[in-house]
Amino acid sequence: MPQLEVDGARLTYDDEGPRDGAGAPLVFIHGWTANRHRWDHQLAHFSATRRVIRVDLRGHGESDGSGRRSIAELAGDVLAVLDHLKVERFVPVGHSMGGMIAQTLALGHPDRIERMVLVNSISRMTYSRGRGLLMAVSTQVPFKLFVATNIQRAFAPGYPREEIKEYIRTSAATPREVVMTCYGAMRSFDVLDRVGEIRVPTLMIHGYYDIQLPVSQMLRMAKAYPDAEVRILDAGHELPVEKPEELTSTIDRFLTERP
Numbered sequence: 001m002p003q004l005e006v007d008g009a010r011l012t013y014d015d016e017g018p019r020d021g022a023g024a025p026l027v028f029i030h031g032w033t034a035n036r037h038r039w040d041h042q043l044a045h046f047s048a049t050r051r052v053i054r055v056d057l058r059g060h061g062e063s064d065g066s067g068r069r070s071i072a073e074l075a076g077d078v079l080a081v082l083d084h085l086k087v088e089r090f091v092p093v094g095h096s097m098g099g100m101i102a103q104t105l106a107l108g109h110p111d112r113i114e115r116m117v118l119v120n121s122i123s124r125m126t127y128s129r130g131r132g133l134l135m136a137v138s139t140q141v142p143f144k145l146f147v148a149t150n151i152q153r154a155f156a157p158g159y160p161r162e163e164i165k166e167y168i169r170t171s172a173a174t175p176r177e178v179v180m181t182c183y184g185a186m187r188s189f190d191v192l193d194r195v196g197e198i199r200v201p202t203l204m205i206h207g208y209y210d211i212q213l214p215v216s217q218m219l220r221m222a223k224a225y226p227d228a229e230v231r232i233l234d235a236g237h238e239l240p241v242e243k244p245e246e247l248t249s250t251i252d253r254f255l256t257e258r259p
Contacts, residue, residue: 001062006080009065012036013055013081016043021050023255024089024114028054029078030240031096031120032182033147033171035061038095041244042251053090055081057098059178067181071097071189074182075104093117093251095240096213097182100189106198107191115201115258117251120237122213123221124192147172147179156209156236167241195224202228203254205247207235229254 003010014036017025026046028039036054046052056063058077068074078101082090091114094102099121106113141149151168171179202225206218215232222228231250235242 003063004081004084006058006077007065009058009077010063011055011058011065011077011081012062013053014043015051015053015085017047017051018049019051023050024091025051025053025087027078027082027087027090027092028052029092029094029098029101030054030057030060031094031098032186033060033151033174033179034095035170037061038240039093042093042240042248045248045252051087053082053085053087057101057182059175059182065178067175067178068185069181070185071100071104072108074185075101075108079105079109088112089114091115091117091255093119094121095119096121096237097186100186100191103191103195103198106200107194110197110199113198113200115203115255116198117203117205117254119205119239119247120207120210120213120218121204122217123195123224124190124217125187126217143176143179144172147174150212154210154212154237156207156234156242159236159238159242163241167238192221192224195221196226199226201254201258203231203251203258204228205231205233205239205250207237207239207242208232209235210237212237229258 003012030038036056039054043052058065092102099118148168151171206215222230239247
């Protein structure tokens with residue numbers, strides 16, 4: 001369980017797989033209130049043939065530190081770990097907020113990105129008037145209720161309730177200050193007008209039942225990308241744990257079959 005101190009926080013990460021494996025290293029970036037173990041299935045699969053790195057974002061999982069107030073600052077943390085590991089070119093794979101971080105890295109450091117995978121992610125947070133009001137009100141409820149409500153609705157109908165309760169428990173263990181500052185960072189994230197600059201092949205994988213970041217918003221983003229491939233899976237917002245095998249095979253095909 002290696003750690004790196006970055007701006008007063010100890011960031012925990014994994015670095016596994018052969019250094020001389022096929023292709024650039026894969027860098028898995030988890031979402032809001034989650035941790036690097038969201039990618040357990042992908043780590044086990046891909047580390048057999050290539051280098052795989054995953055990070056607990058600041059204040060999440062086994063990393064400490066206070067929350068970052070922008071996606072750009074979170075991207076800076078990830079880049080600091082990669083610089084420490086002397087990783088130049090890489091493939092960011094980001095889920096939800098992690099996908100926002102991946103896009104920020106691609107825009108800020110295009111020469112370092114070989115290709116990119118976005119899982120249940122978007123380029124601009126967009127709300128109807130009613131949903132915007134609901135989300136604003138939701139921040140005023142007790143913290144545990146706020147987290148539980150957001151995590152509960154992230155899963156597709158029929159997902160086991162006991163497993164959802166465990167993810168709620170893990171998310172609620174994330175410090176309140178980290179949860180709320182990252183929540184604000186996501187709400188203010190907007191690079192939709194710039195994603196046309198991202199020229200690398202990009203795979204966008206989304207859950208059909210995602211009501212957190214709806215498919216319609218992802219498709220709007222996809223149209224703005226010069227080189228985007230879209231896959232819709234039978235899941236909600238938590239694809240890495242709802243459909244781990246299908247997600248892994250979809251990423252694998254993109255990495256091996258796409259020139």
